[in-house]
Amino acid sequence: MKMLRSLILKPSYLLLKFNHNTTSLPIRVLNMQTFSSVVSPPSNAVVYEAHGQPDEVSKLVNIPGKELKENDVCVKMLAAPINPSDINRIQGVYPVRPEPPAVGGYEGVGEVYSVGSGVTSFSPGDWVIPYPPSSGTWQTYIMKDQNVWHKVNKGVPIEYAATITVNPLTALLMLEECITLNSGDAIVQNGATSMVGQCVIQLAKTRGIHSINIIRDRPGVDEVKERLKDLGADEVFTENELEGKNVKSLLGGISEPALGFNCVGGNSASMVLKFLRQGGTMVTYGGMSKKPVTVSTSSFIFKELSLRGFWLQNWLNTDKAEEGRRMIDRLLGLVKDGKLKYKMELTPFNDFNTALDKALGKLGSQPKQVIKF
Amino acid sequence: MKMLRSLILKPSYLLLKFNHNTTSLPIRVLNMQTFSSVVSPPSNAVVYEAHGQPDEVSKLVNIPGKELKENDVCVKMLAAPINPSDINRIQGVYPVRPEPPAVGGYEGVGEVYSVGSGVTSFSPGDWVIPYPPSSGTWQTYIMKDQNVWHKVNKGVPIEYAATITVNPLTALLMLEECITLNSGDAIVQNGATSMVGQCVIQLAKTRGIHSINIIRDRPGVDEVKERLKDLGADEVFTENELEGKNVKSLLGGISEPALGFNCVGGNSASMVLKFLRQGGTMVTYGGMSKKPVTVSTSSFIFKELSLRGFWLQNWLNTDKAEEGRRMIDRLLGLVKDGKLKYKMELTPFNDFNTALDKALGKLGSQPKQVIKF
Numbered sequence: 001m002k003m004l005r006s007l008i009l010k011p012s013y014l015l016l017k018f019n020h021n022t023t024s025l026p027i028r029v030l031n032m033q034t035f036s037s038v039v040s041p042p043s044n045a046v047v048y049e050a051h052g053q054p055d056e057v058s059k060l061v062n063i064p065g066k067e068l069k070e071n072d073v074c075v076k077m078l079a080a081p082i083n084p085s086d087i088n089r090i091q092g093v094y095p096v097r098p099e100p101p102a103v104g105g106y107e108g109v110g111e112v113y114s115v116g117s118g119v120t121s122f123s124p125g126d127w128v129i130p131y132p133p134s135s136g137t138w139q140t141y142i143m144k145d146q147n148v149w150h151k152v153n154k155g156v157p158i159e160y161a162a163t164i165t166v167n168p169l170t171a172l173l174m175l176e177e178c179i180t181l182n183s184g185d186a187i188v189q190n191g192a193t194s195m196v197g198q199c200v201i202q203l204a205k206t207r208g209i210h211s212i213n214i215i216r217d218r219p220g221v222d223e224v225k226e227r228l229k230d231l232g233a234d235e236v237f238t239e240n241e242l243e244g245k246n247v248k249s250l251l252g253g254i255s256e257p258a259l260g261f262n263c264v265g266g267n268s269a270s271m272v273l274k275f276l277r278q279g280g281t282m283v284t285y286g287g288m289s290k291k292p293v294t295v296s297t298s299s300f301i302f303k304e305l306s307l308r309g310f311w312l313q314n315w316l317n318t319d320k321a322e323e324g325r326r327m328i329d330r331l332l333g334l335v336k337d338g339k340l341k342y343k344m345e346l347t348p349f350n351d352f353n354t355a356l357d358k359a360l361g362k363l364g365s366q367p368k369q370v371i372k373f
Numbered sequence: 374m375k376m377l378r379s380l381i382l383k384p385s386y387l388l389l390k391f392n393h394n395t396t397s398l399p400i401r402v403l404n405m406q407t408f409s410s411v412v413s414p415p416s417n418a419v420v421y422e423a424h425g426q427p428d429e430v431s432k433l434v435n436i437p438g439k440e441l442k443e444n445d446v447c448v449k450m451l452a453a454p455i456n457p458s459d460i461n462r463i464q465g466v467y468p469v470r471p472e473p474p475a476v477g478g479y480e481g482v483g484e485v486y487s488v489g490s491g492v493t494s495f496s497p498g499d500w501v502i503p504y505p506p507s508s509g510t511w512q513t514y515i516m517k518d519q520n521v522w523h524k525v526n527k528g529v530p531i532e533y534a535a536t537i538t539v540n541p542l543t544a545l546l547m548l549e550e551c552i553t554l555n556s557g558d559a560i561v562q563n564g565a566t567s568m569v570g571q572c573v574i575q576l577a578k579t580r581g582i583h584s585i586n587i588i589r590d591r592p593g594v595d596e597v598k599e600r601l602k603d604l605g606a607d608e609v610f611t612e613n614e615l616e617g618k619n620v621k622s623l624l625g626g627i628s629e630p631a632l633g634f635n636c637v638g639g640n641s642a643s644m645v646l647k648f649l650r651q652g653g654t655m656v657t658y659g660g661m662s663k664k665p666v667t668v669s670t671s672s673f674i675f676k677e678l679s680l681r682g683f684w685l686q687n688w689l690n691t692d693k694a695e696e697g698r699r700m701i702d703r704l705l706g707l708v709k710d711g712k713l714k715y716k717m718e719l720t721p722f723n724d725f726n727t728a729l730d731k732a733l734g735k736l737g738s739q740p741k742q743v744i745k746f
Contacts, residue, residue, distance in 0.1 A: 095675045265670050287670025294667050297638050297660025300682025302468045307680040309673030 040065040040074040040114065045103045045139030046352060051092025055356055058090065058104065066143055070118035073146050075128055079162035079346070080108025080137040082359035082369045084286075089135070096313050098135045105137030105371075109152065109161035119146045127152050131325055132316045133165045140349070140373050150325050152332055159344045159370040160335045163195070168331045168340065169324065170285060170312045171199035175209070178283050178310070179259050183208030186254045188275040189261035190214040190268040191288055192228055192236065195368055198342040200261060205232030206339055210254045214239060214271055218365070231341070239268055247274045259283070266291030279304040285311065343367035413438040413447040413487065418476045418512030419725060424465025428729055431463065431477065439516055443491035446519050448501055452535035452719065453481025453510040455732035455742045457659075462508070469686050471508045478510030478744075482525065482534035492519045500525050504698055505689045506538045513722070513746050523698050525705055532717045532743040533708045536568070541704045541713065542697065543658060543685045544572035548582070551656050551683070552632050556581030559627045561648040562634035563587040563641040564661055565601055565609065568741055571715040573634060578605030579712055583627045587612060587644055591738070604714070612641055620647045632656070639664030652677040658684065716740040 047061040048054070068074055086106055088094035112126040122128065131150035136142060152161050174196075175181065187204055191197050192213035204211045213228055215221070217238045225236040234254055248256065256277030262269040263286030272282055273295065282305065284293060299305045316324065334340035345367045347355035355369040420434040421427070441447055459479055461467035485499040495501065504523035509515060525534050547569075548554065560577055564570050565586035577584045586601055588594070590611040598609040607627055621629065629650030635642040636659030645655055646668065655678065657666060672678045689697065707713035718740045720728035728742040 095671075284670055284673035286674070290670075292667045292669045293673070294665045295680070296665045297657055297663075297682075298468075300657035300666070300680065301659070301684045302682075304682055304684070304687060307668070307673065309670075309675075309677055311674045311677070314677060 038068045038116075040068060040143045041076075041141050043139045043141040044349075045136070046105070047101055047103050048090045049101045051090065051100060054087050054090040054104070055353070055360065057100075058356070060352075061103075063139070065141075068114060068116045068143065069145075070116045071146050072116040072143050073112055073119055073122050073128070073149050074114045074141060074143045075110035075149065076113040076141055077108055077110040077137065077139060077373045078127075079158040079370050079372050080105045081159075081163045081166075081344070082355055082371065083107070083166050084359075085166065086138075087359065103136035103139050105139075106135055107133040107162065107165045108137035109158055110142065110373075112149075113141065115146075122146060122149065122151065127154050127161060129161060129165065129328070131165065131328060132321065138352075138371065150328060152328070153336065156332050156335045158372070159346050161332065162370055163342075163344065163368065164328055164331050164335070166312065167195040167342075168199045168203075169327055170310065171196045171203055172327055172331060173312070173315055174261060174283055174285065174310050175200065175203050175207070175259075177315075178308075179281055181207070181209050181259060184210075184255065185259075186210040186212060186234075186251075186257040187259045187261065188212040188214070188257040188272050189263075190272050191261075191263040191286065192233065193224060194263055194286070194288075195342050196261075196263065196285065198228070198231055199340065201228060201231045201233045202334075202340050206334065210234040210257075212251070212254065212257060212275055213237070214242065214268060216268075239271065242271050242274075247271065251275075256280075261285060262293065263288055264291075265289045265293055269293045273299060273305060276303075276305055279306075281306045281308065283307075284309045344370050346370050346372045349373045411441045411489075413441060413516045414449075414514050416512045416514040417722075418509070419478070420474050420476050421463045422474045424463065424473060427460050427463040427477075428726070428733065430473075431729070433725075434476075436512070438514075441487060441489045441516065442518075443489045444519050445489040445516050446485055446492055446495050446501070446522050447487045447514060447516045448483035448522065449486040449514055450481055450483040450510060450512060450746045451500075452531040452743050452745050453478045454532075454536045454539075454717075455728055455744065456480070456539050457732075458539065459511075460732065476509035476512050478512075479508055480506040480535065480538045481510035482531055483515065483746075485522075486514065488519075495519060495522065495524065500527050500534060502534060502538065502701070504538065504701060505694065511725075511744065523701060525701070526709065529705050529708045531745070532719050534705065535743055536715075536717065536741065537701055537704050537708070539685065540568040540715075541572045541576075542700055543683065544569045544576055545700055545704060546685070546688055547634060547656055547658065547683050548573065548576050548580070548632075550688070551681075552654055554580070554582050554632060557583075557628065558632075559583040559585060559607075559624075559630040560632045560634065561585040561587070561630040561645050562636075563645050564634075564636040564659065565606065566597060567636055567659070567661075568715050569634075569636065569658065571601070571604055572713065574601060574604045574606045575707075575713050579707065583607040583630075585624070585627065585630060585648055586610070587615065587641060589641075612644065615644050615647075620644065624648075629653075634658060635666065636661055637664075638662045638666055642666045646672060646678060649676075649678060652679075654679045654681065656680075657682045717743050719743050719745045722746045 042065050043063045045061050045063050046058050048057040089097040109129050112122050112124050128149040192215050201211050211233050213233045213236045217240045228236050258280050260272040260276050260282040262272050262284045265287040266289040349371050358366040359369045415438050416436045418434050419431050421430040462470040482502050485495045485497050501522040565588050574584045584606050586606045586609045590613045601609050631653050633645040633649050633655040635645050635657045638660040639662040731739040732742045
């Protein structure tokens with residue numbers, strides 16, 4: 001990353017601000033050049049030079065090729081998503097972030113383009129994802145040490161391979177590492193339409209775990225409920241439907257949930273707490289409402305609830321690389337078998353501005369945006 | 374308890390409402406009677422017939438003697454405290470409570486008066502406390518199975534033997550069972566002048582654990598600070614002194630606390646959270662401000678804080694009777710050695726009304742009230 005930064009600061013490299021009012025990306029068409037086998041192709045990258053609003057500080061930058069070192073793998077990117085955490089990194093409000101100037105993006109999938117002389121596990125044409133995920137996936141070519149690439153099966157659509165780490169792995173880890181759940185147990189979550197939320201529903205289902213899902217009141221709520229139930233949700237309630245209710249009476253035959261997931265905060269988090277059984281645990285992994293979590297004293301003392309957080313970054317820091325890679329493979333296996341799906345929209349790289357606007361919520365509720373290079 | 378209830382409902386037994394404006398208790402002086410060795414003496418008891426305000430629903434009741442069963446131990450009570458949870462039980466707002474009519478009180482110390490034919494571990498004159506603690510200690514004689522009495526050393530003042538379970542045991546368990554603390558570590562707590570708070574300071578001190586203490590702003594605050602420092606507090610701050618501060622800058626040489634105790638809620642709980650180090654735990658065991666605990670999303674996700682509760686009752690339910698008794702002995706040993714002390718006021722039983730008013734906060738800030746029978 002350091003090398004990249006120094007490179008893109010040199011004035012000789014093309015640095016273009018996105019023209020935000022057009023959908024076509026003002027990429028300068030590069031003359032075809034012949035690269036030495038040990039130099040990567042130049043890369044077109046979405047770079048932010050300072051922290052700020054992503055649609056104001058992001059620029060398209062052409063980064064020249066670099067010499068491949070012995071253990072480097074050069075990857076031609078195929079697809080990379082715009083996750084909320086990517087936006088927070090550009091805004092400078094995410095605790096783990098590169099110092100600008102930096103290339104945006106944190107996960108994605110690509111095809112091996114060339115390899116250094118010491119690389120034996122990867123061949124040109126292989127599909128790979130960065131693992132552990134790392135900054136800089138919003139560009140056409142990336143070069144990294146072979147240790148931080150993970151080969152994936154080509155049998156899944158690129159948009160799934162591109163998005164399998166940040167959200168589905170979070171969902172899987174939260175279900176498996178917080179408390180021990182058995183078939184027949186139940187979980188409750190808010191923000192159930194989020195990508196993690198959709199994954200939680202399906203991953204729970206594969207283990208015979210029931211899910212109670214809380215969503216915002218919104219237009220077309222019946223359709224949303226139907227979609228989540230198609231994914232395997234046992235119950236879906238809007239926040240208004242739960243207001244003032246004895247939520248336990250709504251459980252039907254489902255056991256009281258031992259585990260709750262909160263990515264909203266405020267009143268929505270309180271509803272997760274209400275559903276939890278004696279001694280239950282609520283795990284906070286997001287705060288979409290920007291409101292804090294409020295908990296009564298009796299919830300702690302008499303109901304014995306525990307509250308904690310989950311952040312993939314902390315788990316990644318615990319150095320469980322092999323375990324993480326096995327989980328990624330498991331998740332992609334579920335995708336291949338049609339047991340894990342979520343809503344996404346593939347957008348061509350030269351429509352990056354539109355995808356960014358959608359990811360920023362400027363165009364209403366939109367599916368996850370995945371850039372196709 | 375059932376037997377007691379049926380007895381006190383019989384109209385032939387004396388049932389007198391406390392005359393709340395006098396300090397002398399209208400107990401009918403009983404004629405001296407000769408009891409068979411297998412019948413306990415009649416008992417004067419503070420009984421509440423229904424849930425409500427303690428000074429309105431409490432009555433003095435004379436309960437006739439009962440026949441001692443084989444394994445019963447009859448105890449002449451010496452002292453029993455008025456704890457906040459005793460008041461909450463009478464009010465009907467405490468989750469574990471006897472159904473009224475019931476005798477008040479939950480812990481205390483007494484002297485063995487007589488024993489059933491099968492009792493070999495206790496002799497008249499022994500000092501005993503109910504363990505596990507149980508309802509009904511506000512009376513002059515109690516009869517219970519030998520299994521629920523615990524013999525204590527007579528070398529401590531009765532007010533300490535009477536109060537060693539509910540508060541000091543809570544403090545000891547919170548310090549020992551929540552997370553592993555080592556000498557040189559630190560804890561932070563609010564409500565530091567409470568009985569649990571005073572115990573936490575001293576028990577931490579005996580293990581080389583530093584304590585950071587938060588207290589309410591109040592008249593005579595310097596004297597309170599001095600008193601807590603005399604007990605072993607490393608730092609004492611009022612809530613106002615912490616407002617808007619970077620609390621970490623106030624730690625001096627003390628390490629960031631890994632564990633926090635909250636018995637207040639609201640802003641005071643937020644201050645405990647602020648002091649905690651990355652990955653720290655806050656344990657809530659009370660809510661004196663009647664305000665909930667409010668936690669930001671980033672505290673959970675990025676600061677990795679965990680929040681839980683502690684309630685002695687739940688620990689007692691885990692069936693660790695022997696461990697609990699050993700801990701009680703350890704605590705009384707510390708009292709004997711002058712390493713554990715806290716402010717109390719011994720009040721004669723016939724001034725129960727005054728003690729109750731003080732415990733209810735009607736007479737300003739008062740030390741813990743302990744009834745002397």
